[in-house]
Amino acid sequence: MYKHSVSILGTGFIGLCSAACFAKQDIKVIASTHNEKKAEIIKNFQSPFFEEGLEEMLQEIRNKNPELLTCITDPVKAVLETDISMITQGTPMREDKSIKLDYIESTAEEIGEALKKKDDFHLIVVRSTVVPGTTRNLVGKIITDISGKEPGKDFGLCMQPEFLAEGKSLEDTLYPDRIVIGEYDIKSGNMLQDFYEYFYGDHLENCPILRMNLESAELVKYGNNCLLSTKISYANEFANFAELVPNVDVVEVMKGVGLDYRLNPRFLGAGVGFGGSCFHKDVNAIKAWSKSRGYNARLLEAVLDINDDQAIHIVDIAEDLVGSLKDKRITLLGLAFKPGTDDMRSAPSIRVVNELEERGVTNIIGYDPKAKETARVEFGDRIQYADSIQEALKNSECALLITDWDDFKKLTPKDFKTHMKTPNLIDGRRIYPYEEFKAELPFRAMGRIDFKD
Ligand code: UDX
DSSP: OOSSOEEEEOOSHHHHHHHHHHHHTTOOEEEEOSOHHHHHHHHTTOOSSOOTTHHHHHHHHHHHOGGGEEEESOHHHHHHTOSEEEEOOOOOBOTTSSBOOHHHHHHHHHHHHHHHTOOSOEEEEEOSOOOTTIIIIIIIHHHHHHHOOOBTTTEEEEEOOOOOOTTSHHHHHHSOSOEEEEESSHHHHHHHHHHHHHHHGGGGGGSOEEEEEHHHHHHHHHHHHHHHHHHHHHHHHHHHHHTTSTTOOHHHHHHHHHTSTTSOSTTOOOSSOOOSSSHHHHHHHHHHHHHHTTOOOHHHHHHHHHHHHHHHHHHHHHHHHHSOOTTSEEEEEOOSSSTTOOOOTTOHHHHHHHHHHHTTOOEEEEEOSSOHHHHHHHHGGGSEEOSSHHHHHTTOSEEEEOSOOHHHHTOOHHHHHHHOSSOOEEESSOOSOHHHHHHHSSEEETTBOOTTO
16 A cells, blocks of 8 residues: 555545545545535445446445545545645636636635644645646645645645546546646655656656646646647637638548647547536636736637637528528437536537527427436526437427537438438537538538538
8 A cells, every 4th residue: 555645625527536546556545525415425435426437446446445445524634634635626617707716715724724733744736727826825825824834844735737538537547648746845746756656657657747836837737728729719710711612621621730740630620619617617717817917818718709609600500501490499419518428517508509599499409318417407498308319309300419429420311311300410520421411411510511502
């Protein structure tokens, strides 16, 4: 077993996936959440949310050594009984789109309370996404004020940004492409590096550990998510260029661009735009942060605008194909923000439903292989929910493909022709072979038009 034990303060995707991966590698972990129901579920080695492979990993830990992972509702106790504490609380978006640091703040207070009673050196690692300065000026300061202890002497302070994507959380945690350690001082950074040298072992041969100051590490995370979202909006801008010229296909264009050795083809997928808990939140947070310091983030403003407009654009394309959608029955294939998850946060489907309603459409039916319940929380009775693709297509007059689930990729023109009243289809994720579908159906795809359109 590793010499140091770890408390994980916050049991969302980052927290629980890390807790499970660490425990699986013989590191003693105490997870802490204020949510008693959640703690009960985790204590039973189950996952309170869906994440590929997580439940299986938790069961594996239970079968191997259940002592390695516990979950409690007392963060002070969790800190007191461990050597390293990782803050993995959410940093959601406020109404004004800036970052909400309340959970980070209250966790820092709890750590401060614990350290007041502790004499041994303790390492604090912020792993939540936080705007530059937060680890030092908020977390470090609160802990110092409450505990009377000194950073660098009595406790260590690091910031380690997390790059995991939902649906791939375990894989991304186990096999990262780099580890970024932001450190208050060398001793703190060394302690965290030692931890990861134990945890990752041989994987570190292909995974550099970058050491830098706290603020640079905080900014790396924003740099990452902002560049990924910029790539998507850039691809969408080119999708809109492609639609200005018959028979130009954005998929081919982006393939040609992405093979440049200085770029790469990932995240150049055009369509109905990005969603999820991170891209909107983080792009908005760093934009609001820079504005509060007198700098206007013009590029990021455009990234968000282009993304929002794609949801309006897919509805424009549908109206161009079908005419007014007002009294028509419309099908949305896919509601979750991406395949492999039931997460509806900032999902493109929300913006599409808003736009359809804006144009007077009231007869909308959605189908998602995983997100029926979470979508119901989001939309209530604004839309209907199908239990199968067939049910979603039945009597429909226009289908919009919103999420690129594998189940949808298998559909053929015949499926649409058989089940729909009028088989109009718009491909918002470019998953269907254009020529084949175009020959068989009234069909449009984002990022391509042909002479006949
Ligand atoms: C993202 C980052 O990938 C991850 O590193 C970070 O830690 C959290 O945010 P996630 O939000 O889980 O992860 O999903 P991701 O797979 O990145 O997809 C985000 C959105 O972009 C999805 O809506 C997806 O459909 C969309 N997307 C992705 C595109 O529209 N085009 C693409 O080419 C790729």
